[in-house]
Amino acid sequence: MFKFVHKYFDRHLSLFVIVAGALSFFISNIVMKEILSATHYGHYSIFVTYFSLIYVFGILGTEQVFLRFSIQTKKDTIETQKFQLQLIAVIILFSTVLCSFLFQKYYSEIAINTFLLFGSSLSMIGILFLFSVLRLNANFVWAQFVSNYWKIVLCILA
Secondary structure: OHHHHHHHHHHOHHHHHHHHHHHHHHHHHHHHHHHOOHHHHHHHHHHHHHHHHHHHHOOOOHHHHHHHHOEEEEOOEEEOOHHHHHHHHHHHHHHHHHHHHHHHHHOOOOOOOHHHHHHHHHHHHHHHHHHHHHHHOOOHHHHHHHHHHHHHHHHHHO
């Protein structure tokens, strides 16, 4: 019985990581709603929405091109075109600058350090590319952990 449970857990660990991320995000929202004032919770919601959006749209879909035109030649070795990597790097940098600028322009009432906003935006956008690399390399558990770690950390901080 123990062997069956262990095998089942190992086979579906990436799903458990997704569930842990979703539950952490849900719990952190509830806790933050109780802890923060209405104004501060509004700022928190804007940040969470901003980071969620740039995580999904920041790389402008080029991660799908990367997945489609790259191959895993052997374990921990991915073969891709140099142009793809250059294009993704340019898009990540462009999206980071654009999103940071737009955030500061439209939410100027929220005081945030420009370098902190830029660095965290760059990290969130870059994580999607790392997620794609790990998926392509068949490291599904690590891919889901990379994708959901910020939600888990957010819950711990809450």
